[in-house]
Amino acid sequence: MLSVLTVPEVGEYVSLPKILVMLVAATPWLYAAPWVAKDVKKVLANPYIWTSLTVGLPSLGILLWLLLGSYVVGLVLFAVLTLGAFGAYVFHRNGRVEPEKRVLTPGHLKKLMGTRRKRKVLAAVEKIKLYDHHNKIVHTPTEDAPEEIVTAYNLVQDLLYDMVYYRASEADLSPVGETTRVRYVIDGVAVEREAMESEASESIVQFLKPASGMDFQERRRPQSGKISIDIHGKQADITVATAGTTTGQRVQFRILQEAIRTDVEQLGMTPAVLKSIRSMLKQPPGLVIVAGRPQSGVTSTMYSLLRDQDAYTKHLVTLETKPALDLENVTQNSYTSPQELSSSLASALRRDPDVVMIDACPDQQVAQQIAQASGEKIILLGMQASESLVALARWIKLCGSQEAAMENLRGIVCQLLIRKLCETCREAYRPDPAVLAKANLSAGADEQFYRPPTGPTVDEKGRPIICEACQNSRYVGRTGVFEWMEINDEVRKLVVGRAPVQQIQSALRRNKMLYMTEQALEKVKQGLTSFQEVARVTQKEKK
Ligand SMILES: [Zn+2]
Numbered sequence: 001m002l003s004v005l006t007v008p009e010v011g012e013y014v015s016l017p018k019i020l021v022m023l024v025a026a027t028p029w030l031y032a033a034p035w036v037a038k039d040v041k042k043v044l045a046n047p048y049i050w051t052s053l054t055v056g057l058p059s060l061g062i063l064l065w066l067l068l069g070s071y072v073v074g075l076v077l078f079a080v081l082t083l084g085a086f087g088a089y090v091f092h093r094n095g096r097v098e099p100e101k102r103v104l105t106p107g108h109l110k111k112l113m114g115t116r117r118k119r120k121v122l123a124a125v126e127k128i129k130l131y132d133h134h135n136k137i138v139h140t141p142t143e144d145a146p147e148e149i150v151t152a153y154n155l156v157q158d159l160l161y162d163m164v165y166y167r168a169s170e171a172d173l174s175p176v177g178e179t180t181r182v183r184y185v186i187d188g189v190a191v192e193r194e195a196m197e198s199e200a201s202e203s204i205v206q207f208l209k210p211a212s213g214m215d216f217q218e219r220r221r222p223q224s225g226k227i228s229i230d231i232h233g234k235q236a237d238i239t240v241a242t243a244g245t246t247t248g249q250r251v252q253f254r255i256l257q258e259a260i261r262t263d264v265e266q267l268g269m270t271p272a273v274l275k276s277i278r279s280m281l282k283q284p285p286g287l288v289i290v291a292g293r294p295q296s297g298v299t300s301t302m303y304s305l306l307r308d309q310d311a312y313t314k315h316l317v318t319l320e321t322k323p324a325l326d327l328e329n330v331t332q333n334s335y336t337s338p339q340e341l342s343s344s345l346a347s348a349l350r351r352d353p354d355v356v357m358i359d360a361c362p363d364q365q366v367a368q369q370i371a372q373a374s375g376e377k378i379i380l381l382g383m384q385a386s387e388s389l390v391a392l393a394r395w396i397k398l399c400g401s402q403e404a405a406m407e408n409l410r411g412i413v414c415q416l417l418i419r420k421l422c423e424t425c426r427e428a429y430r431p432d433p434a435v436l437a438k439a440n441l442s443a444g445a446d447e448q449f450y451r452p453p454t455g456p457t458v459d460e461k462g463r464p465i466i467c468e469a470c471q472n473s474r475y476v477g478r479t480g481v482f483e484w485m486e487i488n489d490e491v492r493k494l495v496v497g498r499a500p501v502q503q504i505q506s507a508l509r510r511n512k513m514l515y516m517t518e519q520a521l522e523k524v525k526q527g528l529t530s531f532q533e534v535a536r537v538t539q540k541e542k543k
Contacts, residue, residue: 018071022062025075029058029082036089043093050089057085124150127161131228131235133213138227152207155200160238164231166191166471169255173201175248187419187478188295198248205242205249212240220244231255262325264304267297268479270522272512276486277413281305284354286410287374291383291391296416297480298382299324302357305380306330314354319344321359338362342369349373355380367398374408387516388414388485389501402496406487414483418520418529418537419475425467426450426474426527435531441521451530479528481537483516 036054040047061081065074094102102108123143130138141150163171168184173196175181180201182193209216212225222243228235237256242249261267264274280288290305292298303325306316311329318332319341326332333348335341341358342365348356349369357380361367370379385391391412399405428448452474458464470476485491490507514522520534 021075022065025078026058026062029086032086033058036086039093043096045089045093045096050092054085054089058082122147122150124153125157127157128164129230130156130160130211132211133226135228138211148203149207152203155204156207159204160229162193163253163255164229166473167476171253172250173204173252174250175201175245177247180248186473187475188417189419191473201251202248205251208240208251209242214240214242219249229255261297261300262303262307262327264301264308267301267304267482268523269482269484270514270519273413273482273484273519276484277305277411278308280410280486281309281355281378284378285374285376285408287370287379287381287408288410289381289383289388289391289395289412291385291388291412291414292416293386294384298415299359301413301415301480301482302359302380302382303327306355306357309355315352316355316357317348317351317353318357319348319359320357338366342366345369345373349377353377358382360384361395361398364398364400367395368400368404371399371404371408385414386416388412388483389505392485392495396495402498406492406496409487409492411487412485414485414516415480416516416520416537417478418481418523419533420477420479420528421450421452421530421533422467422470422474422476424469425453425472426530427453427455431531439521439531440518441525447525448527449524449531450527451532475529475533479523481516481520481523483514483519485513486511 033051033054037047037051040050058078058081061074061078065071065078068074068077090104094105099105100107124141124145126140132138141153159171162168163184166184166186168186168191169188170185172183173180174183175198178198179195180198181195182201184191184193206216208214208227209223209225212227214223214225220243222241224239224241226237226239228237230236239254239256241252241254244250264278269277277288280286288305290298290302292301306318307327307330309316316327316330318327318330320332320334321336323332323334331348331353333344335344341362345356345358345366346369355378356373358366358370359382361370361381361383370381373379383391383394385394391414395409395412396402396405428450431447431449453467456465457472464472466472467474485508487495488511491504491511494504494507517534517538520529520538523529524531524534
């Protein structure tokens with residue numbers, strides 16, 4: 001009853017400054033109480049006791065403050081009750097956790113100040129234009145964007161910029177525990193890059209998922225999507241693929257920048273090879289097989305040979321699982337199964353084409369169709385093989401007999417891709433005659449070969465010397481090496497007569513055929529590539 005009797009007159013405490021002080025005093029409590037409600041679960045303290053204490057005691061303080069006659073005493077009471085409740089809670093919860101997880105300790109406060117200062121300088125930096133899967137630009141996060149968005153954006157920018165700088169066509173980020181392994185593919189060669197924290201690669205993945213059209217929440221199932229970037233003013237598509245692993249999400253990028261070349265003069269064929277293939281395609285009918293390992297440029301070569309035909313006067317047709325490029329004035333068909341290929345080929349042939357390009361031969365039925373059709377048309381057939389003799393054996397097996405295989409086969413071109421030496425930093429040298437002899441090469445006394453630089457890699461001050469043209473990868477771009485096996489009557493007769501392979505090889509040699517390694521060494525002689533590179537690609541071929 002006492003308190004009721006001492007209630008002051010209305011108006012005595014309802015002054016604006018007093019209310020403001022009250023609100024300011026109560027604000028920290030309004031933030032701290034929900035924090036306790038959450039934190040209590042993390043540290044496994046009793047939620048009922050601590051939420052009722054941290055809500056109840058300050059509430060009591062407010063009530064007393066309102067009811068007591070003295071405003072100042074009320075303020076002090078409120079402060080004591082509130083600080084007491086939260087102080088007790090902090091003391092209690094700090095006792096339950098490891099030292100680094102304690103709050104309001106000097107260390108914790110220092111860390112808070114640190115992140116606050118850091119947050120101020122953290123700004124999104126656009127290094128490269130980024131487009132989402134709808135080809136809409138991904139805007140740079142604004143200043144008030146959440147910190148993790150800005151961080152993720154910057155990480156994505158750094159990665160894409162780095163890939164472009166090093167001319168990587170692929171990147172692979174795979175988490176291995178705390179760190180993520182980063183690998184690039186540059187001119188077809190895998191290169192290890194500096195690892196990053198798994199947290200960083202995780203935020204890259206989570207940032208790019210919505211942009212590339214993937215499900216943000218799906219972390220296990222493999223997904224793929226697409227983004228685009230600007231490279232030297234040209235837009236390049238990047239496919240993004242993610243998959244959950246036991247240690248986190250793996251992400252792979254592939255830049256579809258290496259344009260498919262469709263000019264037969266630029267593929268890297270020697271003039272002799274080009275002339276021979278061209279004259280063959282001018283005299284129908286016949287079958288020409290284009291062979292190579294996966295991703296060795298077979299599609300480029302077939303497209304180029306097709307484009308070398310006059311598309312206005314000739315009817316050109318392709319049958320492909322997935323056309324890599326739209327070719328002007330060429331009828332391109334895609335198929336999904338051997339049966340579909342077989343029926344598409346039959347219907348294409350009924351329309352009387354001049355040249356038919358088929359990306360692969362899956363079975364004997366299609367092989368027999370091709371063998372027969374190449375008695376009337378020019379047919380270009382793609383095949384996976386590392387050398388033309390292997391491709392020949394594979395074709396015979398597909399057809400079922402030497403006779404069927406050889407009747408209309410005119411030649412097999414087999415190719416691989418070799419890296420071109422960087423013209424800025426390559427180093428001229430006189431080749432060792434003994435090494436040349438081993439490779440069946442002879443060189444004039446004044447002949448120069450080239451190789452990657454062997455000089456110092458740092459300057460007088462110990463700073464690394466970086467070649468601006470190749471970023472020290474020592475090679476820029478790739479060119480094709482072509483082995484051309486022309487099937488003349490002599491070779492045809494030997495194969496049909498089941499002659500030993502040495503006899504076939506001598507017949508090919510008499511017809512001036514150069515094998516893959518010899519063709520590659522021609523490029524060394526021209527200064528286009530190095531001995532080391534030839535050894536690398538030809539050894540890989542033999543594996
Ligand atoms: Zn260079």
